[in-house]
Amino acid sequence: MPRVPPRTTAVPARPAGLRRELALKFRVTSAWRYPAAVGFVVTATLVADIFYRMTGSSRLSMIFLLPVLLSAFLLGSGPAYVAGAVSFGTYLFLVDPRYELSFGSPEDFNTLFVFSVVAGLTGLLAGRMRDEAARSRSRAEATEALLDATREFSDASDETFIRERLAQRLSSLVHGPAFVSDEPGVEKPGWRVRPLAAGESELGCAAWSPARGLSSDEAALAEVLVDTGAAAVARARLAAGKTEAETRARTEDLRNALLSSISHDLRTPLAAILASASSLHQFGEQFAPDVRQDLAATIQEEAQRLDTFVANLLNMTRLEAGGLAVQRAAFNLPEVIARTVERRTTAGRHPVLVSTPPDLPEALGDPVLFEQALGNVLENALRYTPAGSPVLIAAATERGGQLCVNVKDEGPGVPPEDIERIFVKFFRSPGTARKPGTGLGLSIARGLMEAMGGQIEARNRQDDTAGLSVTMRLEACP
Incomplete structure (x- = not known):
């Protein structure tokens, strides 16, 4: 028997949706978060200098709290600390006497001290809130994606469809190509390969190549998606096996019933024909004319019945x-x-x-x-x-x-x-x-x-x- 070639469902990297595309476009990577925080401070310094020239007031601490808050909210705790340190140094140069590393009065020292403490605490709290909100969003998106996949897999009974949808969801999650194969042990350098297994049964493997580094939640979601897809494939195979077994059982019952019915419908007219014909052959001269006529009529009727039955079988086949x-x-x-x-x-x-x-x-x-x-x-x-x-x-x-x-x-x-x-x-x-x-x-x-x-x-x-x-x-x- 020729070997059936393995099936592989592959999904290439596809452009992200509009919202995800905008998010990737405007997302600041780790290498640029800190320069962005410094840029916020530079902007605040220009605003503070304009405010000083217009009012002559050196009460500028609240202006320098803004880049700390923006950095904490948009960029995280680390950039907020950098923004706080740079704001502290810049503010120190702007208090009287301006552009000198000295304090004009104890009040200026107290202001700088309170500013540094408030900036540090503000950056810490805002950064933690931002990071926690980001983790919550990530967990919510992961839960929603897993729920959608579970619902979709549970409604499907076609193994090919399940493999295709699993490959598509993996590709969407990692923003890169992915494939699902029914052949286990596939090796692909640079790809994350995960076996599809349900219990002790190996159902193939899944592989994906992330376009960027995955977060811990995304990596965990990919693993759970593969396990969910493997369970759905195993269930689809069990359902297909059950359907095939039921079909075979029904076919066997139908075959037995058909053979029994055909045997009865063939043998009954044949038995009547044989009995009537043998009676006429052996005792025809001894029977009365009406008896011979009745036996001949029986032969004719049963032959017509047999002819009709055979015609039905032929018509069914045609x-x-x-x-x-x-x-x-x-x-x-x-x-x-x-x-x-x-x-x-x-x-x-x-x-x-x-x-x-x-x-x-x-x-x-x-x-x-x-x-x-x-x-x-x-x-x-x-x-x-x-x-x-x-x-x-x-x-x-x-x-x-x-x-x-x-x-x-x-x-x-x-x-x-x-x-x-x-x-x-x-x-x-x-x-x-x-x-x-x-x-x-x-x-x-x-x-x-x-x-x-x-x-x-x-x-x-x-x-x-x-x-x-x-x-x-x-x-x-x-």
Whole structure:
């Protein structure tokens, strides 16, 4: 058996969304956070100098607190400390006497001391708040992403779809390419490779290449995503295995039921034919004429029944293979109905009452296939109608240019929930399980009618009589 090549679902690095793109554009990297803090101080120094020239006041400490607050809020604690130190030194040069490292009065010393303490505490607190807010946002985004992935994986039952979505989510998380393969142990230099495993089962591997350094939360989220995807892949495989096992079990049950039914439906007419033929062969001269006639009629009826059964099997095969030849033509509907009734009626057991209006137009379809479909419906009605009870066949013209043939029996009827299922191959209503049959007749009748462009439907009788009413529709010739 040839080896099936491994499947790999890869996702290349894709441009980030607009919001993430703006965030990356304006985010200050670690190397530039401290120069940015110094820039804030330089700006504050220019503002302070302008304020001093306009007012002559040297009370400038509040102005130099602003770059410390901005650095702590936007850049973190470290840049805030740098901003505080540079602001302290700059403010020291701006107090009287200006541009000298000396204090004009003890009050200036106290102001500088309080400024340094306030700047340090402000930078510490604001930086911690910023860092904690950033960590909270990161944890919230990680939780939301994990929740979305878990919900998406839990709703999916296709292993290929799960692998594709896992690769896409990994790529979006690390801002770089990622792939998920069903082959374990793949090595890729420079990539983070993580096996897909659920319990002791190896389901492949996942790999990703970050475009930048990942935070601890992002790295942990990537690991959890891989574990979640592995669990979803394992669940999908279990579901597929369960479905396959159930399908095999149903197929086996169906095969056994079909073989049993076919064996019964083949052997029953054959046994009657053999018994009648052997009796005529051995004792034909000793039987009375009416007995010989009855045995010959039995042979004919059972042979026709066997022929119908074999024809149903052939029609089922042709319908499923799409090889059924349909020759649409105009035909006389009452003649086909009469021929069908004549060939399929068991004399003395079920009277069949036929009603056709004299002005009925010709039908458009395949007369041979329609006779087979009508024969199947009629045989189904005869099978479930009690002996001596009539089967009604009525043809009529409907609005819209259609002809309908309605077949009514006096059988037990069908539960409402099984009305559509009686046209399913091999289905038999629970109340009719004791009757012989394979459940092919009505299914083949629907296939033949649809192949001709017609319709067939069933419902329980609406009058006071129990039974089933099956209506067949064909297009009328213009």
